[in-house]
Amino acid sequence: MFKSIYKYLTDIFNGARTLLTGMKVTGYYFFHPKEIITQQYPENRDTLKMFDMFRGEVVLIHDENNEHKCTGCSACELACPNGTIEIISDKAIDPETGKSKKVIDTFVYHLQMCTMCNLCILACPTDAIKMAQTFEHAVFDRSELTKVLNRPGSKIMAGIKE
Amino acid sequence: MSNIFSLISDKDSKGTSSATETQEYFVNMGPQHPSTHGVLRLLLTLDGEIIRKVEPHIGYIHRSIEKMCEKDSYQQIVHLTDRMDYLSCHMNNEAVCLAVEKGLQLEVPDRVKFIRTIISELTRLSSHQLWWGVMGMDLGAITTFLYGFRDREQITDIFEETCGARLTMNYNVPGGVMFDIHPNFQKRTKDFLKYFKEKLPEYDELLTGNVIFVERTKDIGYLSKEDAISFGVTGPSGRASGFACDVRKKDPYSAYDRVDFKEIIRTDCDSFGRYKVRIAEMYESLHIIEQLIDNIPEGDFKAKTKAVIKLPPGEYYQRVETARGELGVYVISDNKKSPYRVKFRSPGFSNLFALDTMAKGYKIADLVAMMSTLDLVIPDIDR
Numbered sequence: 318m319f320k321s322i323y324k325y326l327t328d329i330f331n332g333a334r335t336l337l338t339g340m341k342v343t344g345y346y347f348f349h350p351k352e353i354i355t356q357q358y359p360e361n362r363d364t365l366k367m368f369d370m371f372r373g374e375v376v377l378i379h380d381e382n383n384e385h386k387c388t389g390c391s392a393c394e395l396a397c398p399n400g401t402i403e404i405i406s407d408k409a410i411d412p413e414t415g416k417s418k419k420v421i422d423t424f425v426y427h428l429q430m431c432t433m434c435n436l437c438i439l440a441c442p443t444d445a446i447k448m449a450q451t452f453e454h455a456v457f458d459r460s461e462l463t464k465v466l467n468r469p470g471s472k473i474m475a476g477i478k479e
Numbered sequence: 480m481s482n483i484f485s486l487i488s489d490k491d492s493k494g495t496s497s498a499t500e501t502q503e504y505f506v507n508m509g510p511q512h513p514s515t516h517g518v519l520r521l522l523l524t525l526d527g528e529i530i531r532k533v534e535p536h537i538g539y540i541h542r543s544i545e546k547m548c549e550k551d552s553y554q555q556i557v558h559l560t561d562r563m564d565y566l567s568c569h570m571n572n573e574a575v576c577l578a579v580e581k582g583l584q585l586e587v588p589d590r591v592k593f594i595r596t597i598i599s600e601l602t603r604l605s606s607h608q609l610w611w612g613v614m615g616m617d618l619g620a621i622t623t624f625l626y627g628f629r630d631r632e633q634i635t636d637i638f639e640e641t642c643g644a645r646l647t648m649n650y651n652v653p654g655g656v657m658f659d660i661h662p663n664f665q666k667r668t669k670d671f672l673k674y675f676k677e678k679l680p681e682y683d684e685l686l687t688g689n690v691i692f693v694e695r696t697k698d699i700g701y702l703s704k705e706d707a708i709s710f711g712v713t714g715p716s717g718r719a720s721g722f723a724c725d726v727r728k729k730d731p732y733s734a735y736d737r738v739d740f741k742e743i744i745r746t747d748c749d750s751f752g753r754y755k756v757r758i759a760e761m762y763e764s765l766h767i768i769e770q771l772i773d774n775i776p777e778g779d780f781k782a783k784t785k786a787v788i789k790l791p792p793g794e795y796y797q798r799v800e801t802a803r804g805e806l807g808v809y810v811i812s813d814n815k816k817s818p819y820r821v822k823f824r825s826p827g828f829s830n831l832f833a834l835d836t837m838a839k840g841y842k843i844a845d846l847v848a849m850m851s852t853l854d855l856v857i858p859d860i861d862r
């Protein structure tokens with residue numbers, strides 16, 4: 318009889334003690350708000366900087382003269398596992414040699430299908446494309462996610478060979 | 480195996496008739512249920528509050544990854560495995576790469592082995608941190624969820640800086656890793672080790688000793704060693720039933736043969752045991768990383784491979800230990816640029832089907848705790 322009452326009481330006591338141990342941890346953080354690491358997004362948009370390696374989307378690198386390095390070789394299209402990239406190429410006359418050669422007409426990029434696997438970047442022989450650190454990709458219509466990466470009027474840099 | 484088949488055939492033979500004779504009734508748990516962590520449907524046969532039978536119905540998130548592998552090149556297959564058990568994505572990638580390297584008879588540089596092992600262990604830690612947070616949340620303690628994510632954030636930062644992504648990293652390529660480690664990697668990892676060593680005891684204080692938690696997990700969900708072996712329950716869930724199944728010890732790959740660590744085995748066979756194994760594994764993972772982080776050898780981060788990989792005709796099998804258990808990759812090649820067939824032996828699938836044996840006779844509320852301690856990831860089960 319006494320034994321069961323004793324056990325009942327120690328159970329209550331021990332239970333309360335274990336609960337208080339947990340409460341101690343949460344209490345500590347309650348009184349040390351500096352150690353809480355929550356960030357206020359989007360308020361911190363100006364200071365929020367992603368790591369350089371972060372893979373947000375594929376972009377074609379253009380320099381200040383609106384020139385890029387893409388030869389239209391389609392290596393990235395072949396490397397892509399899910400048909401995200403479509404290279405539509407065209408023929409143009411090379412001013413130096415006078416022969417006709419392949420140039421890029423439209424670089425279509427379907428962001429909605431991209432898995433950010435980086436295989437296209439590794440495949441590109443001229444390092445024409447790279448991963449950008451943007452991540453706010455939400456749009457209202459999914460057709461907006463299909464992008465043309467070469468800018469209007471852009472052309473290939475001089476001296477880039479396939 | 481016989482259990483699984485009898486379970487399927489039972490459905491037709493007994494069906495509704497037994498339900499009318501006795502007071503048993505059916506409840507669908509899922510496919511959209513917060514504690515199944517994904518689209519899993521469990522058909523429960525209940526007698527009052529007591530569970531009589533658990534029938535998992537899977538396939539809601541089947542994406543036919545194995546079939547897709549048959550059209551992809553070996554480099555492309557790797558990124559699909561990110562989408563199986565997304566919490567152990569690095570280990571999944573590693574398994575495919577090791578199988579391909581086996582086929583090519585390619586010896587990867589030591590540097591690659593070390594990097595792979597460190598990142599695998601970091602992945603295991605982050606997976607266990609998330610599991611710990613979610614486990615508490617399933618049992619009603621939202622606090623743990625936030626604490627788990629707080630610490631996991633430090634690891635995802637390391638991944639983001641070195642691998643380029645937080646979750647589906649696709650950092651392994653056949654022959655090595657995609658990029659060299661970031662100059663900050665070692666410092667950041669060491670900072671994390673120091674930080675997490677201080678924080679890990681908090682996990683015990685918050686949850687392990689908590690009387691409510693202990694009452695809800697101790698002696699709940701008993702899975703004997705024999706059952707664990709016959710269902711092929713591996714990983715922490717299997718080791719909590721006394722089944723020594725750690726692939727890192729049994730069949731070492733990468734740098735696991737050069738580090739000293741303990742295989743955590745417990746014999747309590749219940750939910751609490753499975754919980755304790757994972758907590759102890761976190762300490763072991765920290766210990767493994769500590770041994771490797773300062774000794775990463777110099778050298779290439781990738782062995783040279785051809786742009787188009789063709790494996791010699793034959794069959795290749797490689798298994799690794801993911802955060803959930805043993806993942807096997809079985810590749811059959813017929814000397815083309817894509818494999819003839821790829822089969823994944825995923826740990827989640829085998830672990831799930833032990834749930835029926837485990838849950839029989841317990842209360843329905845305990846099922847949530849049991850599922851949590853099995854640490855199911857549904858895309859891993861369905862693939």
Ligand code: SF4
Nearest residue numbers: 397431432434435437
């Ligand atoms: S990152 Fe991967 S999925 Fe995206 S375009 Fe490149 S190869 Fe295709």
Ligand code: SF4
Nearest residue numbers: 387388390391393441
């Ligand atoms: S981006 Fe690179 S790989 Fe793709 S078409 Fe242009 S040059 Fe070729």
